[in-house]
Amino acid sequence: MSRLLVSNTLRALSARSYCSHLVDTHKMGTSEIVGYGINGLPNYTDRLDFPLPGVRFSPDTPDMKQLSEKEKGDWKALSLAEKKALYRASFCQTLAETDAPNGEWKSIMGSSLVFMSLAVWLYLFFKLFAYNPTLPETFKEANQQAQLSSMIDLKINPITGLTSQWDYEKDEWKK
Numbered sequence: 001m002s003r004l005l006v007s008n009t010l011r012a013l014s015a016r017s018y019c020s021h022l023v024d025t026h027k028m029g030t031s032e033i034v035g036y037g038i039n040g041l042p043n044y045t046d047r048l049d050f051p052l053p054g055v056r057f058s059p060d061t062p063d064m065k066q067l068s069e070k071e072k073g074d075w076k077a078l079s080l081a082e083k084k085a086l087y088r089a090s091f092c093q094t095l096a097e098t099d100a101p102n103g104e105w106k107s108i109m110g111s112s113l114v115f116m117s118l119a120v121w122l123y124l125f126f127k128l129f130a131y132n133p134t135l136p137e138t139f140k141e142a143n144q145q146a147q148l149s150s151m152i153d154l155k156i157n158p159i160t161g162l163t164s165q166w167d168y169e170k171d172e173w174k175k
Contacts (some may be wrong), residue, residue, distance in 0.1 A: 024144045030059040034090070057087040096151070 037054020042117050044053045058064065067086055070078060078086075088092075136144055152166050167174045 031055045031057070032060055044092075046093045048095065048098055051095060053091075056090050057092045064089050 010030060014169055033042070033055050035054050036051055037043055038045065038047075038050050040054075042054045043059055044055050046053075064085075067089070070082070075083075095151055138147070148162075152163055155168075158164055165174050168170075
C-alpha cells in the first residue's frame, strides 16, 4: 500500500512542471521505489544518518523478481545466498562497509602538503626575487627628521595630530 502511495505521489509530482526537475524518474531506470527517500526524492545514497534509501540499488531483473516473490513467503525457505542477493539488490554497501575507512584522508593530507609546499616556494621566490632588500630613502633617520620638521612647519593637523604636541613659541615638544 505504501509503495503504491509513494509511486503515485512521485508520478504526480513529476508530471507538474514546477518540480519536474526534482524528480528524475528516467535516471532511476527500472529500480523499484521502496520508500520516502531523502527529502522525499527517489534517489539512492549509502548514508549512516539515513540508512533506508528511496529506491532499490539494482534495477529490476527477472531473477530479482523471482526472488522478490520468494521473499514474500517464509524467509526460512531462503538460502543464505538468496538472502545476500536480496540485500545486495536493495543496498550497494552494508552499514559496516559504509562506515569503514576508505583512505580519503591520504588524498586530503597529500593535497594539503602540496599546497603548503607551494606556499613555501612562493614565499621564497618573493623573498629572494621580488622584494627589494634595501629600504627606501624615506626610512633613513635624516629624511625622517626632515619630514617631521616640515610637518611642524606646515602645522599639519594642529588640533589632535602630531603637531598638537609641539610648542611653537618655545620650538620644542610640549611636556
